[in-house]
Amino acid sequence: MFYQNKKNMTTRYFLNNNLSSDNESRQIKQSAKIIRFLAKSDVPVSLPVIANHIKVSVPTITKLINDLMEQDMVVEDGKKETDNGRKPSVYSLTKSHFYTVGVEVLLRRIQVNITDLNLNSVFISKNTTFELENSEACREEVLAFIDHAISESDIAKKDIIGVGLGMTGRVNGVTGRSYNFFGFDDLPFADFLSKELDLPVFIENDTRVIGVAELVIGKVKNINNNIIVNISRGVGMTIIVNRKMVTGGNGFAGEFGHMQFVGNEGRLCICGKKGCLDTEVSGKALELLFNESIAAGEQSLMLPAGKENIRYDDIISAANDGDYLPMALLQQQGEKLGAALGNIINLLNPEMIVIAGKYSRAGSFFRDSIRSGLYKTGLKDPLANCQIISSELVQNTGAIGAAAIVLRKYDLI
Numbered sequence: 001m002f003y004q005n006k007k008n009m010t011t012r013y014f015l016n017n018n019l020s021s022d023n024e025s026r027q028i029k030q031s032a033k034i035i036r037f038l039a040k041s042d043v044p045v046s047l048p049v050i051a052n053h054i055k056v057s058v059p060t061i062t063k064l065i066n067d068l069m070e071q072d073m074v075v076e077d078g079k080k081e082t083d084n085g086r087k088p089s090v091y092s093l094t095k096s097h098f099y100t101v102g103v104e105v106l107l108r109r110i111q112v113n114i115t116d117l118n119l120n121s122v123f124i125s126k127n128t129t130f131e132l133e134n135s136e137a138c139r140e141e142v143l144a145f146i147d148h149a150i151s152e153s154d155i156a157k158k159d160i161i162g163v164g165l166g167m168t169g170r171v172n173g174v175t176g177r178s179y180n181f182f183g184f185d186d187l188p189f190a191d192f193l194s195k196e197l198d199l200p201v202f203i204e205n206d207t208r209v210i211g212v213a214e215l216v217i218g219k220v221k222n223i224n225n226n227i228i229v230n231i232s233r234g235v236g237m238t239i240i241v242n243r244k245m246v247t248g249g250n251g252f253a254g255e256f257g258h259m260q261f262v263g264n265e266g267r268l269c270i271c272g273k274k275g276c277l278d279t280e281v282s283g284k285a286l287e288l289l290f291n292e293s294i295a296a297g298e299q300s301l302m303l304p305a306g307k308e309n310i311r312y313d314d315i316i317s318a319a320n321d322g323d324y325l326p327m328a329l330l331q332q333q334g335e336k337l338g339a340a341l342g343n344i345i346n347l348l349n350p351e352m353i354v355i356a357g358k359y360s361r362a363g364s365f366f367r368d369s370i371r372s373g374l375y376k377t378g379l380k381d382p383l384a385n386c387q388i389i390s391s392e393l394v395q396n397t398g399a400i401g402a403a404a405i406v407l408r409k410y411d412l413i
Contacts, residue, residue, distance in 0.1 A: 010158045011035075011073065011097050012200065015410045030054060031064055035073065035093065039117060039412040044077035044090035065091060073097055093117065098412070099155050101163040101199070102403030103146055106206060107132045107233065110142060112149035113399035114160075117412065119217060121396060123153035132168065132181065139182045139189070143196050150197075161410060162200040163193065164402035166209030168234075172251040173204045202405050206230070206398055207254060210356050211238025211245060213401030216413060218393050219354060226352040227344060228391075229256065229337075231359035233283040233312065239348065257282065259340055281337045283312030283358065289329050290315050300325040313358060320363045330362055331369040338373020345378045345386055356391040 014032045033054050038045060051061040068074040075094050079087035098117040104110065111126040127145060132138060150157065167189075169180030176190025177183060194201040204212075207230040220226045220240065228238040237256035239246040246253045257278030258271055266275030267285075279285055287310065294305050302318040303310050303326065319326035341353060354360075355367065367388055374383055391397070407413040 011161050014073070015161065015412075027064065030056060030060075031068055034061075034064060034068065036411050038074065038091065038093045039098070039407075041092075044080075044092040046080050046088045046090050048088070050091070097159045099160045100403040100406040101146070101150060101160055102209075102399040102401070102406075103163060103165040104206060104209070104398035104402060105132060105142060105165065105167045106398075107168055110145055111396070111399045112146055113396050113403060114149070114153050114155060115400060115403040117407070119400055119404060119407075121400070123149065123155070124396065124399075125149040125152065134181045136184060139184070139192070142182075143193060146193070147197060157199065160199060161412075162202060162406040163197060164209070164405035164409075165190070165193070165201060165203045166206040166398045166402040166405075167203060168206045170252055170255075171203055171205040171208075173202065173208070173247065174251060176201070176203050178203065200406075200409075202409050204402070204405055205236065205251070205254075207236030208238050208245065208247070209401035209405060210393075210397050211240065211401070212404045212408065213393055213397045214238075214354055214356060214391060215240060215243070215245075216404045216408075217400070218391060219389055220352055223352050225348070225350050226354065227341075227348070227350045228354045228356050229341070230357040231282065231337075231355065232357035235278050235282045237344075241348070256340070256344075261336065261340060277336070277340050281333045281340070286312040286315055286329060286333065289332075290326065293325060293329065298325050302326075316358065316362050319365075320361070327365060330366050334362075334366045334369025335373035335376075338370040339376045340373075341370065342374045342377030342383070345374065345382045349382045350386055352387045352389065354389055354391050356393070356397065360391040360394065362390070 014028060014035055034050060037050060037053050047058055047061050047065060051058045054061060065074055073094050074091050076089050077092040078090055080090045081087065095117050100115050102113040102115060108131060109126065109128050110130040113121045114123040115121055146163070150160070167178055167181070169178055171178050176188040178189045182189040182192070190201045190203040210230050211228040214220050214228050224243050226240050230236045235257040237254040239254055258269065258276045260275050261277040261280055267279040268274055269276035269279050290310065294300065300318065300323055302321060302323045303314060315326045316330065319330045367390060370388055404413065
Protein backbone atom coordinates (compact mmCIF):
# COMPACT_ATOMS: atom_id res chain seq x y z
CA MET A 1 0.00 0.00 0.00
CA PHE A 2 1.76 3.14 -1.25
CA TYR A 3 -0.23 6.08 0.06
CA GLN A 4 -1.06 7.43 3.47
CA ASN A 5 -4.45 9.01 4.25
CA LYS A 6 -5.86 7.41 1.13
CA LYS A 7 -9.51 8.15 1.72
CA ASN A 8 -8.84 11.90 1.59
CA MET A 9 -7.21 11.82 -1.83
CA THR A 10 -8.92 13.36 -4.84
CA THR A 11 -8.16 13.18 -8.52
CA ARG A 12 -6.79 16.72 -8.27
CA TYR A 13 -4.23 15.53 -5.72
CA PHE A 14 -2.87 12.90 -8.10
CA LEU A 15 -2.65 15.44 -10.91
CA ASN A 16 -0.85 18.04 -8.80
CA ASN A 17 2.66 18.59 -10.16
CA ASN A 18 3.89 20.56 -7.15
CA LEU A 19 4.83 17.60 -4.98
CA SER A 20 8.02 17.03 -3.01
CA SER A 21 10.64 14.51 -4.04
CA ASP A 22 10.06 11.95 -1.28
CA ASN A 23 9.15 8.33 -2.00
CA GLU A 24 5.40 8.77 -1.62
CA SER A 25 5.41 11.78 -3.94
CA ARG A 26 7.35 9.81 -6.54
CA GLN A 27 4.72 7.07 -6.45
CA ILE A 28 1.90 9.61 -6.73
CA LYS A 29 3.61 11.12 -9.78
CA GLN A 30 3.84 7.65 -11.30
CA SER A 31 0.12 7.20 -10.65
CA ALA A 32 -0.53 10.54 -12.33
CA LYS A 33 1.34 9.29 -15.40
CA ILE A 34 -0.91 6.23 -15.43
CA ILE A 35 -4.01 8.43 -15.22
CA ARG A 36 -2.80 10.61 -18.09
CA PHE A 37 -1.91 7.60 -20.22
CA LEU A 38 -5.29 5.94 -19.67
CA ALA A 39 -7.12 9.23 -20.29
CA LYS A 40 -5.56 9.49 -23.74
CA SER A 41 -6.11 5.85 -24.67
CA ASP A 42 -9.12 5.04 -26.82
CA VAL A 43 -9.22 1.46 -25.50
CA PRO A 44 -8.59 -0.27 -22.15
CA VAL A 45 -4.90 -1.12 -21.67
CA SER A 46 -3.05 -4.12 -20.18
CA LEU A 47 -0.48 -3.92 -17.38
CA PRO A 48 2.58 -4.65 -19.57
CA VAL A 49 1.60 -1.86 -21.97
CA ILE A 50 1.15 0.59 -19.08
CA ALA A 51 4.44 -0.51 -17.51
CA ASN A 52 6.28 0.01 -20.79
CA HIS A 53 4.84 3.51 -21.15
CA ILE A 54 5.56 4.54 -17.54
CA LYS A 55 9.02 2.91 -17.66
CA VAL A 56 8.61 0.81 -14.51
CA SER A 57 8.48 -2.92 -13.85
CA VAL A 58 5.28 -4.94 -14.16
CA PRO A 59 5.25 -5.72 -10.39
CA THR A 60 5.48 -1.99 -9.62
CA ILE A 61 2.75 -1.10 -12.10
CA THR A 62 0.58 -3.85 -10.63
CA LYS A 63 0.88 -2.31 -7.17
CA LEU A 64 0.15 1.16 -8.54
CA ILE A 65 -2.90 -0.04 -10.49
CA ASN A 66 -4.21 -1.96 -7.47
CA ASP A 67 -3.89 1.17 -5.38
CA LEU A 68 -5.69 3.28 -7.98
CA MET A 69 -8.42 0.66 -8.09
CA GLU A 70 -8.74 0.90 -4.32
CA GLN A 71 -9.15 4.64 -4.80
CA ASP A 72 -11.83 3.83 -7.41
CA MET A 73 -9.96 5.82 -10.05
CA VAL A 74 -9.18 2.82 -12.24
CA VAL A 75 -11.34 -0.19 -13.06
CA GLU A 76 -10.62 -3.56 -14.60
CA ASP A 77 -12.37 -3.37 -17.96
CA GLY A 78 -12.41 -6.91 -19.31
CA LYS A 79 -9.80 -9.12 -20.95
CA LYS A 80 -7.59 -8.53 -23.94
CA GLU A 81 -8.25 -10.83 -26.87
CA THR A 82 -5.19 -12.98 -27.71
CA ASP A 83 -4.53 -15.81 -30.13
CA ASN A 84 -3.47 -18.20 -27.41
CA GLY A 85 -2.64 -18.43 -23.75
CA ARG A 86 -4.10 -16.58 -20.82
CA LYS A 87 -6.03 -13.42 -21.64
CA PRO A 88 -4.57 -10.48 -19.70
CA SER A 89 -6.83 -8.02 -17.89
CA VAL A 90 -7.16 -4.52 -19.29
CA TYR A 91 -7.82 -1.31 -17.38
CA SER A 92 -9.44 2.06 -17.88
CA LEU A 93 -10.27 5.13 -15.81
CA THR A 94 -13.35 5.43 -13.64
CA LYS A 95 -14.93 8.22 -15.65
CA SER A 96 -17.15 9.37 -12.77
CA HIS A 97 -14.12 10.89 -11.01
CA PHE A 98 -13.02 13.13 -13.89
CA TYR A 99 -15.48 15.98 -14.43
CA THR A 100 -14.66 19.48 -15.60
CA VAL A 101 -16.66 22.69 -15.31
CA GLY A 102 -16.68 24.87 -18.43
CA VAL A 103 -17.92 28.45 -18.02
CA GLU A 104 -18.56 31.04 -20.73
CA VAL A 105 -19.03 34.65 -19.63
CA LEU A 106 -20.12 37.00 -22.42
CA LEU A 107 -21.64 40.48 -22.46
CA ARG A 108 -25.20 39.17 -22.45
CA ARG A 109 -24.97 35.53 -21.48
CA ILE A 110 -23.40 33.22 -18.94
CA GLN A 111 -23.33 29.47 -19.31
CA VAL A 112 -21.96 26.51 -17.35
CA ASN A 113 -21.32 23.11 -18.93
CA ILE A 114 -20.14 20.29 -16.71
CA THR A 115 -18.50 17.68 -18.91
CA ASP A 116 -17.02 14.23 -18.54
CA LEU A 117 -13.55 13.18 -19.63
CA ASN A 118 -14.72 12.92 -23.25
CA LEU A 119 -16.18 16.44 -23.15
CA ASN A 120 -19.74 15.16 -23.23
CA SER A 121 -22.06 17.56 -21.40
CA VAL A 122 -23.63 16.01 -18.31
CA PHE A 123 -25.14 19.22 -16.93
CA ILE A 124 -25.92 22.58 -18.56
CA SER A 125 -27.11 25.82 -17.02
CA LYS A 126 -27.39 29.16 -18.81
CA ASN A 127 -28.70 32.66 -18.19
CA THR A 128 -29.49 34.70 -21.30
CA THR A 129 -30.71 37.72 -19.29
CA PHE A 130 -27.28 38.15 -17.68
CA GLU A 131 -25.46 41.44 -18.36
CA LEU A 132 -21.74 41.68 -17.78
CA GLU A 133 -20.62 44.74 -15.82
CA ASN A 134 -17.33 45.64 -14.21
CA SER A 135 -18.72 45.66 -10.68
CA GLU A 136 -18.29 43.64 -7.51
CA ALA A 137 -22.00 42.83 -7.61
CA CYS A 138 -21.62 41.27 -11.06
CA ARG A 139 -18.53 39.37 -9.93
CA GLU A 140 -20.57 37.91 -7.06
CA GLU A 141 -23.35 37.05 -9.53
CA VAL A 142 -20.93 35.08 -11.70
CA LEU A 143 -19.55 33.25 -8.66
CA ALA A 144 -23.04 32.41 -7.39
CA PHE A 145 -24.15 31.15 -10.81
CA ILE A 146 -21.17 28.78 -11.10
CA ASP A 147 -21.49 27.58 -7.50
CA HIS A 148 -25.23 26.98 -7.90
CA ALA A 149 -24.70 25.04 -11.14
CA ILE A 150 -22.17 22.76 -9.45
CA SER A 151 -24.61 22.15 -6.58
CA GLU A 152 -27.53 21.52 -8.94
CA SER A 153 -25.51 18.99 -10.95
CA ASP A 154 -25.24 16.65 -7.92
CA ILE A 155 -21.62 15.95 -8.88
CA ALA A 156 -19.34 15.75 -5.84
CA LYS A 157 -16.77 18.52 -5.79
CA LYS A 158 -14.02 15.96 -5.12
CA ASP A 159 -14.75 14.51 -8.58
CA ILE A 160 -14.30 17.87 -10.33
CA ILE A 161 -10.73 18.37 -11.46
CA GLY A 162 -11.06 22.06 -12.28
CA VAL A 163 -12.98 24.98 -13.75
CA GLY A 164 -12.21 26.50 -17.15
CA LEU A 165 -13.59 29.94 -17.92
CA GLY A 166 -13.82 31.70 -21.26
CA MET A 167 -14.45 35.42 -20.90
CA THR A 168 -14.97 38.26 -23.30
CA GLY A 169 -12.32 40.98 -23.42
CA ARG A 170 -8.56 40.91 -22.93
CA VAL A 171 -7.43 38.07 -20.71
CA ASN A 172 -4.03 36.81 -19.55
CA GLY A 173 -4.35 33.06 -19.14
CA VAL A 174 -1.02 32.80 -17.32
CA THR A 175 -1.81 35.27 -14.55
CA GLY A 176 -5.54 34.52 -14.52
CA ARG A 177 -6.38 38.18 -14.95
CA SER A 178 -9.08 39.87 -16.99
CA TYR A 179 -7.98 43.36 -17.99
CA ASN A 180 -11.53 44.54 -18.63
CA PHE A 181 -13.49 43.06 -15.76
CA PHE A 182 -13.26 42.16 -12.08
CA GLY A 183 -9.71 43.31 -11.32
CA PHE A 184 -10.62 44.55 -7.86
CA ASP A 185 -7.98 44.79 -5.11
CA ASP A 186 -5.36 43.54 -7.60
CA LEU A 187 -6.81 40.05 -7.23
CA PRO A 188 -6.96 38.19 -10.57
CA PHE A 189 -10.45 36.93 -11.32
CA ALA A 190 -9.26 33.31 -11.63
CA ASP A 191 -7.71 33.50 -8.14
CA PHE A 192 -10.90 34.96 -6.71
CA LEU A 193 -13.01 32.15 -8.15
CA SER A 194 -10.52 29.49 -7.13
CA LYS A 195 -10.53 30.70 -3.53
CA GLU A 196 -14.32 30.92 -3.30
CA LEU A 197 -15.09 27.66 -5.14
CA ASP A 198 -12.17 25.71 -3.61
CA LEU A 199 -11.29 24.44 -7.08
CA PRO A 200 -8.49 25.17 -9.58
CA VAL A 201 -9.67 27.81 -12.06
CA PHE A 202 -8.11 28.50 -15.47
CA ILE A 203 -9.24 31.53 -17.47
CA GLU A 204 -8.86 32.42 -21.13
CA ASN A 205 -10.29 34.80 -23.70
CA ASP A 206 -13.65 33.66 -25.11
CA THR A 207 -12.23 33.46 -28.63
CA ARG A 208 -9.37 31.25 -27.51
CA VAL A 209 -11.64 28.75 -25.76
CA ILE A 210 -13.61 28.44 -29.00
CA GLY A 211 -10.28 27.77 -30.70
CA VAL A 212 -9.52 25.05 -28.16
CA ALA A 213 -12.89 23.42 -28.83
CA GLU A 214 -12.17 23.41 -32.57
CA LEU A 215 -8.71 21.98 -31.94
CA VAL A 216 -9.96 19.20 -29.66
CA ILE A 217 -13.29 18.13 -31.19
CA GLY A 218 -13.69 20.23 -34.35
CA LYS A 219 -12.64 20.11 -37.99
CA VAL A 220 -9.04 21.20 -37.25
CA LYS A 221 -8.41 18.29 -34.88
CA ASN A 222 -5.86 16.79 -37.27
CA ILE A 223 -4.67 20.03 -38.90
CA ASN A 224 -1.33 21.45 -37.76
CA ASN A 225 -1.63 25.10 -38.80
CA ASN A 226 -4.94 26.90 -38.79
CA ILE A 227 -6.85 30.03 -37.94
CA ILE A 228 -10.18 30.17 -36.12
CA VAL A 229 -12.06 33.45 -36.63
CA ASN A 230 -14.69 33.99 -33.96
CA ILE A 231 -17.35 36.37 -35.27
CA SER A 232 -20.38 37.13 -33.16
CA ARG A 233 -21.04 40.56 -31.73
CA GLY A 234 -17.32 41.24 -32.05
CA VAL A 235 -14.50 39.53 -33.93
CA GLY A 236 -11.42 37.74 -32.64
CA MET A 237 -8.93 35.13 -33.78
CA THR A 238 -7.21 32.02 -32.48
CA ILE A 239 -3.88 31.26 -34.15
CA ILE A 240 -2.67 27.67 -34.08
CA VAL A 241 0.84 26.89 -35.30
CA ASN A 242 2.11 23.31 -35.21
CA ARG A 243 -0.96 22.41 -33.10
CA LYS A 244 -0.06 24.95 -30.42
CA MET A 245 -1.98 28.14 -29.73
CA VAL A 246 -0.08 31.38 -30.15
CA THR A 247 -0.92 33.50 -27.10
CA GLY A 248 1.75 36.20 -27.19
CA GLY A 249 3.68 37.70 -24.29
CA ASN A 250 0.62 38.77 -22.29
CA GLY A 251 -2.08 36.62 -23.83
CA PHE A 252 -3.24 39.27 -26.31
CA ALA A 253 -2.35 37.51 -29.59
CA GLY A 254 -5.28 37.28 -31.98
CA GLU A 255 -6.80 40.76 -31.60
CA PHE A 256 -7.87 40.52 -35.22
CA GLY A 257 -10.81 42.87 -34.71
CA HIS A 258 -8.41 45.73 -34.04
CA MET A 259 -6.46 45.25 -37.23
CA GLN A 260 -6.50 48.63 -38.98
CA PHE A 261 -8.64 48.24 -42.06
CA VAL A 262 -9.81 51.61 -43.36
CA GLY A 263 -7.50 53.98 -41.51
CA ASN A 264 -8.53 57.16 -39.73
CA GLU A 265 -11.51 57.67 -42.03
CA GLY A 266 -13.41 54.79 -40.47
CA ARG A 267 -15.75 54.55 -37.51
CA LEU A 268 -14.57 55.01 -33.94
CA CYS A 269 -13.89 51.66 -32.29
CA ILE A 270 -14.50 50.79 -28.63
CA CYS A 271 -10.69 50.68 -28.25
CA GLY A 272 -10.59 54.43 -28.95
CA LYS A 273 -9.04 54.18 -32.40
CA LYS A 274 -10.64 54.57 -35.81
CA GLY A 275 -10.79 52.13 -38.70
CA CYS A 276 -10.59 48.80 -36.82
CA LEU A 277 -11.92 45.75 -38.66
CA ASP A 278 -14.41 45.21 -35.82
CA THR A 279 -16.23 48.39 -36.86
CA GLU A 280 -16.80 46.95 -40.34
CA VAL A 281 -17.11 43.19 -39.83
CA SER A 282 -18.96 42.13 -36.67
CA GLY A 283 -22.46 41.62 -35.34
CA LYS A 284 -22.70 45.14 -33.95
CA ALA A 285 -21.42 46.52 -37.26
CA LEU A 286 -24.05 44.48 -39.10
CA GLU A 287 -26.81 45.95 -36.93
CA LEU A 288 -25.51 49.46 -37.61
CA LEU A 289 -25.22 48.87 -41.36
CA PHE A 290 -28.74 47.44 -41.47
CA ASN A 291 -30.27 50.38 -39.61
CA GLU A 292 -28.39 52.85 -41.82
CA SER A 293 -29.67 51.07 -44.93
CA ILE A 294 -33.28 51.14 -43.71
CA ALA A 295 -32.95 54.84 -42.81
CA ALA A 296 -31.67 55.48 -46.35
CA GLY A 297 -34.84 53.97 -47.80
CA GLU A 298 -33.77 50.39 -48.53
CA GLN A 299 -36.18 47.60 -47.67
CA SER A 300 -36.11 44.20 -46.05
CA LEU A 301 -38.98 41.78 -46.60
CA MET A 302 -38.50 39.86 -43.35
CA LEU A 303 -37.23 42.70 -41.18
CA PRO A 304 -39.39 45.69 -42.17
CA ALA A 305 -38.76 49.27 -41.08
CA GLY A 306 -40.22 49.98 -37.67
CA LYS A 307 -39.54 46.54 -36.25
CA GLU A 308 -37.82 47.00 -32.89
CA ASN A 309 -34.79 45.30 -31.35
CA ILE A 310 -33.44 43.78 -34.55
CA ARG A 311 -30.29 41.88 -33.64
CA TYR A 312 -27.54 40.63 -35.91
CA ASP A 313 -28.81 37.07 -35.30
CA ASP A 314 -32.09 38.10 -36.94
CA ILE A 315 -30.25 39.65 -39.88
CA ILE A 316 -28.21 36.48 -40.45
CA SER A 317 -31.37 34.35 -40.30
CA ALA A 318 -33.14 36.62 -42.79
CA ALA A 319 -30.15 36.44 -45.15
CA ASN A 320 -30.19 32.63 -44.97
CA ASP A 321 -33.87 32.77 -45.97
CA GLY A 322 -33.03 34.78 -49.07
CA ASP A 323 -33.85 38.33 -47.93
CA TYR A 324 -31.90 40.55 -50.33
CA LEU A 325 -30.78 43.41 -48.05
CA PRO A 326 -29.42 41.23 -45.20
CA MET A 327 -27.73 38.98 -47.75
CA ALA A 328 -26.12 41.95 -49.53
CA LEU A 329 -24.83 43.39 -46.25
CA LEU A 330 -23.31 40.05 -45.22
CA GLN A 331 -21.69 39.70 -48.62
CA GLN A 332 -20.13 43.14 -48.19
CA GLN A 333 -18.82 42.12 -44.80
CA GLY A 334 -17.56 38.82 -46.21
CA GLU A 335 -15.47 40.54 -48.88
CA LYS A 336 -13.93 42.87 -46.30
CA LEU A 337 -13.22 39.94 -44.00
CA GLY A 338 -11.63 38.04 -46.89
CA ALA A 339 -9.38 40.98 -47.77
CA ALA A 340 -8.19 41.15 -44.15
CA LEU A 341 -7.67 37.39 -43.99
CA GLY A 342 -5.65 37.44 -47.20
CA ASN A 343 -2.95 39.36 -45.32
CA ILE A 344 -3.05 36.78 -42.52
CA ILE A 345 -2.69 33.96 -45.05
CA ASN A 346 0.35 35.66 -46.55
CA LEU A 347 1.87 36.01 -43.08
CA LEU A 348 1.12 32.62 -41.50
CA ASN A 349 0.30 30.25 -44.39
CA PRO A 350 -2.47 28.35 -42.56
CA GLU A 351 -3.90 25.12 -43.94
CA MET A 352 -7.44 25.93 -42.83
CA ILE A 353 -9.49 28.92 -41.72
CA VAL A 354 -12.59 28.19 -39.66
CA ILE A 355 -15.39 30.74 -39.35
CA ALA A 356 -16.74 30.24 -35.83
CA GLY A 357 -19.18 32.09 -33.60
CA LYS A 358 -22.69 33.01 -34.70
CA TYR A 359 -21.47 33.99 -38.18
CA SER A 360 -20.74 30.30 -38.75
CA ARG A 361 -24.50 29.99 -39.28
CA ALA A 362 -24.40 32.24 -42.34
CA GLY A 363 -24.91 30.34 -45.57
CA SER A 364 -22.47 29.47 -48.34
CA PHE A 365 -23.00 32.91 -49.91
CA PHE A 366 -21.03 34.36 -46.97
CA ARG A 367 -18.08 31.98 -47.41
CA ASP A 368 -18.13 32.68 -51.16
CA SER A 369 -17.84 36.41 -50.49
CA ILE A 370 -14.91 35.74 -48.14
CA ARG A 371 -13.16 33.81 -50.91
CA SER A 372 -13.77 36.72 -53.27
CA GLY A 373 -12.14 39.10 -50.81
CA LEU A 374 -9.18 36.79 -50.28
CA TYR A 375 -8.08 37.20 -53.87
CA LYS A 376 -7.71 40.96 -53.38
CA THR A 377 -4.82 40.56 -50.94
CA GLY A 378 -3.78 36.91 -50.71
CA LEU A 379 -0.91 35.44 -52.67
CA LYS A 380 -1.72 32.69 -55.13
CA ASP A 381 0.28 29.81 -53.65
CA PRO A 382 -0.74 30.19 -49.97
CA LEU A 383 -4.37 30.63 -51.08
CA ALA A 384 -4.24 27.44 -53.13
CA ASN A 385 -3.55 25.36 -50.04
CA CYS A 386 -5.92 27.00 -47.56
CA GLN A 387 -9.49 25.82 -46.99
CA ILE A 388 -12.24 28.15 -45.73
CA ILE A 389 -14.95 26.36 -43.76
CA SER A 390 -17.66 27.16 -41.24
CA SER A 391 -17.56 25.62 -37.80
CA GLU A 392 -19.97 22.79 -37.10
CA LEU A 393 -19.65 23.31 -33.33
CA VAL A 394 -22.61 25.64 -32.90
CA GLN A 395 -24.08 24.60 -29.57
CA ASN A 396 -22.21 25.25 -26.31
CA THR A 397 -18.87 25.66 -28.09
CA GLY A 398 -17.40 28.25 -25.71
CA ALA A 399 -18.27 26.40 -22.52
CA ILE A 400 -17.04 23.08 -23.89
CA GLY A 401 -13.81 24.75 -25.01
CA ALA A 402 -13.41 26.17 -21.51
CA ALA A 403 -13.80 22.67 -20.07
CA ALA A 404 -11.21 21.42 -22.55
CA ILE A 405 -8.73 24.00 -21.23
CA VAL A 406 -8.78 22.18 -17.87
CA LEU A 407 -8.07 18.83 -19.53
CA ARG A 408 -5.22 20.39 -21.52
CA LYS A 409 -3.74 21.99 -18.40
CA TYR A 410 -3.61 18.56 -16.75
CA ASP A 411 -2.37 16.88 -19.95
CA LEU A 412 -5.39 14.57 -20.10
CA ILE A 413 -6.11 15.15 -23.80
